[in-house]
Amino acid sequence: MSTTQTYHIAVIPGDGIGKEIIPVAQAALDKAAEGAAHFEYESFDLGAERYLRDGAILPDEDLERIKRTDAILLGAIGDPRIKAGILERGLLLKLRFALDQYVNLRPSKLYKGVTSPLADPGDIDFVVVREGTEGLYCGAGGAIRRDTPAEVATEVSLNTAYGVERVVRYAFELAMKRRKHVTLVHKKNVLVNAGDMWQRIVDRVGEEYPEVSHDYQHIDAATIFLVSDPSRFDVILTDNLFGDILTDEAGAVVGGVGYSASGCINASNEYPSMFEPIHGSAPDIAGKGIANPTAAILSTAMLLRHLGFEEPAVRIERAVEADIEELGSTQRSTQQVGQDILARL
């Protein structure tokens, strides 16, 4: 007789297509975990509509309830009616920071059946390990004399040995399970303070992993290689902003961010980790039932792996791979893609 543990999952469908893809992802999660784990979902009404209705972005009470869950499944945040930055900083980034999700893990894989925009993409399969709680994302900037000709605006990137070392270790551990190569991406020829610290910590931690080779690329050069030779990468290790940029470019290179999942991970498990597709809320296609739920479904595989369920995670990934290979080029509704993938689980 098998025992099935129950996990408490916070669900934040969010905005636009987030609302359409998340139920499909939940169905896949339930089916894949059958017999191994049971999920109880608590849905949070957060995002643009809530904000427009009552001004709330992330009430303390909600944050406290979210903190007590085992993991978070998030759809997408963002709405053209709301000034840029309000929901991003008040909800999405607030969660990443409050829950100390210091590893933003973003795999990029070119699936068979997907057409890359590159003429000769090669075999693309790498993971970006993006720092999630430091850098230019801290909100440490300011402005004076706003809206006058003498205005000055600053943005401050905060970087600590504490914060960098833990994500560097994560990257080397991950490389050990993969092709054993880490590429640090930064701009150390200009951002000499932060870049030098990142490089020193990578060199020092790297010594503890003699089997893992590591090299360095400037962010500008890395954007070239992502287009000219993406199969060279195994684990890309980088800061918060460079990781944001590289993972979107990587998404494009593997045929669209519609296939790219991500995890915002608190690797010390003090707080729940959060899993989300890297695409946005896509207001242009929202409500039409045509959003592709694949990235959201792949996010549930990352969630399962994080909770220790490797086998169901692999099952989801295989089902998605098979689905894309066979049907990836056909026009299907959100529901249909969900059903097709579920049928393979």
Next chain:
Amino acid sequence: MSTTQTYHIAVIPGDGIGKEIIPVAQAALDKAAEGAAHFEYESFDLGAERYLRDGAILPDEDLERIKRTDAILLGAIGDPRIKAGILERGLLLKLRFALDQYVNLRPSKLYKGVTSPLADPGDIDFVVVREGTEGLYCGAGGAIRRDTPAEVATEVSLNTAYGVERVVRYAFELAMKRRKHVTLVHKKNVLVNAGDMWQRIVDRVGEEYPEVSHDYQHIDAATIFLVSDPSRFDVILTDNLFGDILTDEAGAVVGGVGYSASGCINASNEYPSMFEPIHGSAPDIAGKGIANPTAAILSTAMLLRHLGFEEPAVRIERAVEADIEELGSTQRSTQQVGQDILARL
């Protein structure tokens, strides 16, 4: 009888392939300007070898002499023997800042005869207007407790209405001579202080150019469109760091940075402007005589245009275009490419 004015050009061949391509570029410049302008060159021994020899990076005396020239032709700076940042910040960025080169102009064009790594690149022809004297390039960061577990390193992005407005105006003026569309690229949903200022200034200046349409993209989204739909862009307007990143990615998309020229322009003409290929010193192929001088030659066209010689500038561009279309895919030495292009002038 025609009068030929003499211009005084500072030449900084720099490191690696810089030394090989610059003489070829000078020959093209002389030939194209024949009858219209005469160039007197003053060569500056600056770069890695000078630094390794006597520790000098950019002596005040050299800077003063450079300030009195009409324009600067630069090869490439960078050498693996020297710690990242020393030459970049002490020489290249020092010149850009000391000479207040606030417009870093970087055209991207897919030439006939060049193979883009994209399967379906379309008709790529845009210009990036990158701010050159502000942002994260000011060197305003610092570090405490270096090399201890309690180290903190900062990088500060400084942005002023003064600095942003002048480059925004330049972009709109440029758009008037082109397809009349400006795309502001920033990350205003996270970098809310600087991003909001950029957007406000673009909106305000944009009102003075009713014929020019403008839109906005986050930097992460822009890296996607550069791969998925690069022909949508006309003038991309962005800050110092985002411009660095986008122009390298753009270089890759148009078939390699070997075809990409740039100008660091003081558009108020208080100080000389500087023209350089966007590629680096390429130590791996330096000394072999195989570096492609095309980007350096295209930089001289930008130099000519800046000094008011539109017709010779166009002549160089046409010669380069014809050369690439006919011979771009053949293996040629640096000298040979130079001769082939010169023969068309």
